[in-house]
Amino acid sequence: MQGQTDKASQFNPMDIPFTQRLSYKQTRLTVIVAFMLGTLLSLIQVGFDYLSQNASIDREIRALLQISHNPAARITYNIDAELAQELALGLLNSPAVIHAELIDNSGLTLASVSRPPLQSGYRVFSDFLFGKQRRFADPLSVSHAPEESLGVLVLEVDTYAFGSHFLERAWLTLVTGFVRSLLLSLILLVLFNAMLTRPLVKLIADLSERNPRQVEQQPLTCPAAHVDDEIGVLVKVTNRQLHSVAQENAQRREAEDQLTRHLAELEDRVNARTAELKASNERLSQSNLELQQARAEALHTAQARAAFLASMSHEIRTPLNGLLGMLNLARENPLDEQQRQQLDIAQESGKVLMELLNDILDLSKFEAGQLELEQIAFDPAALAEETTRLLSPNCHAQVQLTCLIDTQLPALCLGDPKRVRQIISNLLSNALKFTRSGRVDLRLRSSQHGLLIEVEDTGIGISEEAQARLFQPFTQAAAGIAREYGGTGLGLALCKRLCEAMQGTLQVSSQVNQGSRFSAWLPLTSLSGPANWPALSGLVLLTSSASSGLGEQLRQWLPYFGLQLRFIDATELQAPQPDAALLICQHVEEALAMRQHSQLPVLLLGDFAAQLDTRQSSELAPLQQALLPLTRHTLYQALQQSLNQTGNADSHPHSSGKTSAPFSGKVLLVEDNRVNQMVAQGMLGKLGCSVSLAEDGLKALERLENEDFDLVLMDCNMPLLDGYQTTRRIRQQPRWQGLPIIALTANALPEERKRCQAAGMDDYLAKPFRREDLAALLQQWLPKAGASD
Structure with a gap:
């Protein structure tokens, strides 16, 4: 049986198809390259021949015209029609000329002869290469009067007379090139077969007769004349491999014996391990079933929560819409002071309830991954000033609220203004809630590739332990915070997640009883440069402290408006101030005291409408007032009116004096x-x-x-x-x-x-x-x- 198997496994080199043999492949590759090269050279030769032939057509006809020029000139000079006819017939004897015509200087045709062009099946190639016909015209004149035209000799040439010879030469060139390539392929096939295929076939036959299972292997014999070439090297390498195979066979038999023994031991171990795996699989299946049940319960819970939020949103917002809407309508009716105060309190309570509902819904959007951010252009400074103004009623009487805008802040940024406003509002509300005295400052400035929002207060501060859980939902710094200050603990958690959603950061630094600073960095794209304001001029005296929030705000923006600022007290004002143009005060009593020493125009900062009587107003005249917290536009308008400088502040893009017109429809x-x-x-x-x-x-x-x-x-x-x-x-x-x-x-x-x-x-x-x-x-x-x- 083994002998039959070995005989069947022997390989007959003659079984290799002719087209798969190395000699054929080598010949085919060589011939293809030679054929392509020969064809290319033939085409180049034909191309040069074509250019030469094309030029020779014009050359020969020009020579014919040159020969006929003088006789034709004499004929046209003498107006001899008989000689003109003979000359035309003579020109027609040329095999290429199919029409000859002799015309005098008056346009009279002295002679005109024609014959049909040659017809052939190959003519279409000639016409494509050289054109069907060519027309030549030779102006006639005599040598002693070359400028005087005697007429014109016209020849029409059939290019096939020349093109047929070119086609014959081109065909012969291509055929001889093909024959050369064919002969080359036959010669190379014979040479490659003798030098390459036959030695390899003999080597393959010898190798196929070997039994790879034999321990002792006889070395292969190298064909004559191939000891030092690649075939000889192949024989040496093969003999070396045969020797290695024989050694490996012996080692393999020994390894097989050892493997048989190990397999018996392994089978016993596998049986024991299989029993353990079966028990583990049963436990894993039970765990998977429990996980699937838990997943189904979690999905059901998420769906129930989404349905609950939608229902809660609808059920709470519907009556809340009626409550706030009716309050708004009622506040527009004639009311006494007590009624208006009661309605204001009710409306503020409704707004608080609305903000709480929005915070809960926003938190649910984060958890569900449904938060969508807009990308629109907005003014970050105007947004911050408006938010500060809206939250200013929450400020305690002993707290100074200031909005500090960097003068280099871009006028337009690209982002989600609603979410930026939410971040500012939550941070500012948090600072106002926990600050009973001192300062709360909102700062906006441009940073590297973004906007930096900072809210700093002098409130109760946050311990390091509480800072670790500060941004967790429904969590506050201490257990007694909610009882004393109120709140749900959602605002800072939402700020943190909004900053992260915008690819920004939110950080806090705080010390107990000294205050806190929250810094939010948002990577917003700047769409324009800083805002431009019409320049004012003059020296402004300020009685406020330079270290106060108001002092810092004025010190920052008055020079940007083009004004000079000087901080003074009552004693300094007693001295003459001839270069001053305006006095800014924050207290009525201080302004009245200053007025005793100076008649400068006064700008009062704050809400003093209820404090000033007629006498005080007359004593302080000329007087302008600006409400706190100050915005840039409010400050600019008050300064402009106080200084009697006619700039167009309302034309500024941040003007808040616009009112919406009523609608029709x-x-x-x-x-x-x-x-x-x-x-x-x-x-x-x-x-x-x-x-x-x-x-x-x-x-x-x-x-x-x-x-x-x-x-x-x-x-x-x-x-x-x-x-x-x-x-x-x-x-x-x-x-x-x-x-x-x-x-x-x-x-x-x-x-x-x-x-x-x-x-x-x-x-x-x-x-x-x-x-x-x-x-x-x-x-x-x-x-x-x-x-x-």
């Missing part, structure tokens, strides 16, 4: 809640809109059928036909395709906006909304009234 309000109906109707009426009401989607469709509207405010959750279905039905009608539809919903989660857009709504307004929010939407979707305020 007919609005369909689709709302089922009576309180929300009253709120929306009241706000729309104040904004100048005509309002029609529909309690559900079906009535809204009926209203649209019978009346024309400019805009639809659509509540999303209604009986009978909700806002989504109603909007889809409206969009199915071609005449209502361009009608703006704004969603009114108490669900403030991100997927709600996408759901409204999918239904066909154009915009989205979350409840509760302010009149300013509604006016912004009307500004976009409704035309303004023709008259302005």
Whole structure:
């Protein structure tokens, strides 16, 4: 059996196909290269021949014209038609000329002869290369008057007479090149077979007859004349490998015997290990089942939480919208001071509740990975000043709140202004809450590749232990903080996550009873340079301390406005100040005392409307007032008016004196809640809109059928036909395709906006909304009234 196997395993070199043999491959490669090179050289030769032939056509015809020039000139000079005919017939004897014509200087044809061109199947190649015909014209003149034209000799040449010879030569060149390549391939095939294939075939045959299982192997015999070339080296290497194989076979037999013994031992170990693995697999399967159950419970919990948040958002925002809306409307009615104070307190409480709800929803968006950041242009300085002004009522009487804007801060940045405002508002609210006296400073300045926001206070401070858990949700520095100061512990956690979402950082440094500093760095792209203000001039005297927040603010911005600043006290003012143009004071008594020594114009900083009587106002005249905390625009306008310098401050892009004009248009309000109906109707009426009401989607469709509207405010959750279905039905009608539809919903989660857009709504307004929010939407979707305020 083994002998049969060995015989079957022997390899016959003649079994190699001819096209797979080395000699054929070597020959094929050589011939291909030689054929390509020969063809290229032949083509080059044909190309040179073509250029030479093409030039010779013109050369020969020009020579013929030169020979015929003098006879033709004499004929045209003598106007001899008979000789002209003979000359033309003579030129026609040339095999290339198919038309000859002799014309005198008056345009009279003295002779004209023609014959048909040659016809051939190869003519198309000649015409392609040399053109079908060529026309030559020789102006005639005599030697003693070369400028005088006697006529013209015209020849038309059939290029095939020349092209046929070129084609014959080109064909012969290509055929001989091919024959040379064929002969070369046959010669090389024979040589390569004798020198390469035969020795290798003999070597393969000898090698295939060997039995690799034999321990002793006879060395291979090297073919004659190949001892020192590659074949000889191959034989030496093969003999060395055969010897190594024989040794390895002997070692392998010994190793097989040892392996057999080890396999028996291993089999026993495997059986024991298999029993252990079976038990482990059973435990792992049980663990996987428990994990799957836990995952299902977690998904169910997440879905339940999302549903709860959506329901909570809707159920809380709906009555809150009615509460805040009615409070806003009530505050616009005639009220006494006590009633207005009560309504203000109720409205502030509603805003606090609204901010708490928004914080909880934002925190849920972070946990669900649904937070979406906008990328729009905004003014960071104006945003910070507005936030400071809105939070200033939360400031204690003994606390000085200051907004310090770097003069080199870019006027426009690219980012999410809503989230930047949220960071500033939370940090500033936190500082005001825990500071009962001293200073709270908000600083904005540009840093490397971004915006740096710093809030520094002189409050109660934070211990190092409490700083470690400061940014955890629902966590405060100490157990008694919530009882004494209030709060939920969400603000700083949201700030931290908002900074991280913007690829920024939030850091804190604090000492107990000395204050805290929160630093937020946001990588916002700058879109412009610093803001430009029309320059003012003059020397301003300031009685405030240079180390106070107000002093630092004025020391920073007055020189930027072009003014000089000098800090003085009452004793210094007793001396003449001839170069001074304005006096700035922070206290009424201080201003009255200063006025006894100087008649400079006075700028009072603070809310003194209730403190100044008629006498004091007359004593301080000329007098200007500016509310604290100061903004750049407020400060600039007050300085400008005090110094009587006519700059155009309102033209500055940060001017806050703009008022929205009333709107015109007919609005369909689709709302089922009576309180929300009253709120929306009241706000729309104040904004100048005509309002029609529909309690559900079906009535809204009926209203649209019978009346024309400019805009639809659509509540999303209604009986009978909700806002989504109603909007889809409206969009199915071609005449209502361009009608703006704004969603009114108490669900403030991100997927709600996408759901409204999918239904066909154009915009989205979350409840509760302010009149300013509604006016912004009307500004976009409704035309303004023709008259302005």
